[in-house]
Amino acid sequence: MGKPLQIVVTGASGFVAKNLRKYLSKSNIHLISISRKNFKTLKNETKIISATYTERSLLPKIANSDALIHLVGIGRQSSTTSYDSINAVLTKHMVNLAKKARIRKLVFMSGLGVLPNSSTEYFISKFKAESHVRDSKIDFTIFRPSYIVGKDDLFTKYLKKCIEKKIVQIPGSGKYLIQPVYVDDVTKLLLNSVKEERFSNKTIDLVGPDIISFKRYVKLFLNNSKTKISNMDLEKAYNLAIRNPKFDYSVDDLNVLVGNFTGDHKKLCNLSDEGFQSVIQLLKTGALL
Ligand SMILES: NC(=O)c1ccc[n+]([C@@H]2O[C@H](COP(=O)([O-])OP(=O)(O)OC[C@H]3O[C@@H](n4cnc5c(N)ncnc54)[C@H](OP(=O)(O)O)[C@@H]3O)[C@@H](O)[C@H]2O)c1
Numbered sequence: 001m002g003k004p005l006q007i008v009v010t011g012a013s014g015f016v017a018k019n020l021r022k023y024l025s026k027s028n029i030h031l032i033s034i035s036r037k038n039f040k041t042l043k044n045e046t047k048i049i050s051a052t053y054t055e056r057s058l059l060p061k062i063a064n065s066d067a068l069i070h071l072v073g074i075g076r077q078s079s080t081t082s083y084d085s086i087n088a089v090l091t092k093h094m095v096n097l098a099k100k101a102r103i104r105k106l107v108f109m110s111g112l113g114v115l116p117n118s119s120t121e122y123f124i125s126k127f128k129a130e131s132h133v134r135d136s137k138i139d140f141t142i143f144r145p146s147y148i149v150g151k152d153d154l155f156t157k158y159l160k161k162c163i164e165k166k167i168v169q170i171p172g173s174g175k176y177l178i179q180p181v182y183v184d185d186v187t188k189l190l191l192n193s194v195k196e197e198r199f200s201n202k203t204i205d206l207v208g209p210d211i212i213s214f215k216r217y218v219k220l221f222l223n224n225s226k227t228k229i230s231n232m233d234l235e236k237a238y239n240l241a242i243r244n245p246k247f248d249y250s251v252d253d254l255n256v257l258v259g260n261f262t263g264d265h266k267k268l269c270n271l272s273d274e275g276f277q278s279v280i281q282l283l284k285t286g287a288l289l
Pocket residue numbers: 010011012013014015016017034035036037051070071072073074075081086109110111112144145146147148149153
């Protein structure tokens with residue numbers, strides 16, 4: 001038997017990272033997980049706590065790892081934390097560290113709809129990050145995910161609260177499309193992208209088998225509970241998102257939704273050689289509730 005893979009995961013307390021760490025730990029991967037705050041370690045896992053991801057605190061511990069899966073990212077910015085500083089600059093920093101640490105593979109989570117001619121700050125920061133990864137001369141896989149669904153993602157948690165309050169607000173018509181992908185498929189894919197040559201130096205839409213309107217998604221989630229769906233005027237939604245940082249949707253949540261982005265699921269299937277869970281089926285069974 002060969003040496004077990006050693007994989008570094010950043011943003012360890014995040015939604016995708018938590019699910020990925022569980023999966024990698026069970027798969028007997030040696031994990032090095034980095035977070036700004038303390039967290040409970042799993043089997044086969046080494047913990048690093050680093051508020052600012054400094055070279056001094058990380059380099060000796062991550063040297064010669066097989067892969068870095070960079071899952072740090074923000075979807076809301078503030079006067080103290082900009083998209084550019086976290087999504088782009090911190091990614092560049094991690095790419096440089098990966099080079100110094102002689103890490104063989106970089107895996108990065110961008111966003112569906114990110115393009116060279118993107119015009120909003122969120123998309124621009126993700127495109128810049130993609131470019132840092134692509135220019136690194138390290139083997140890479142960049143995924144561009146639609147909405148990643150699990151029992152513990154932010155939107156699922158939000159919808160569960162709405163069920164308690166018996167009302168959910170949908171910005172605008174809710175007719176815009178999403179292409180949700182199940183988190184268990186995502187974690188499998190992340191590991192495969194490290195292990196398999198065919199993911200080498202590729203940028204891939206990470207989208208599920210179903211294209212569905214946002215409103216239908218919400219209706220299916222509610223699963224006949226007595227929760228009222230109220231359509232909020234889009235102008236009002238943007239107004240609240242701009243004025244109130246605690247509003248349910250950020251400006252960029254709205255941009256992403258209204259952007260109506262869908263991707264090429266067939267291409268992903270052909271590349272990954274795996275079946276994907278239908279999120280519609282998951283919703284119909286109430287598995288996310
Ligand atoms: N989930 C989705 O549907 C989706 C869709 C498209 C793209 N993505 C991308 O996929 C990646 C993972 O997504 P996710 O849903 O797991 O996000 P998440 O739950 O928000 O986790 C992101 C993690 O990034 C770290 N982070 C946040 N702000 C930071 C800062 N100022 N400095 C350093 N680290 C910081 C945090 O890790 P610690 O708390 O451990 O420090 C946080 O838990 C992100 O890049 C995201 O943009 C996700």
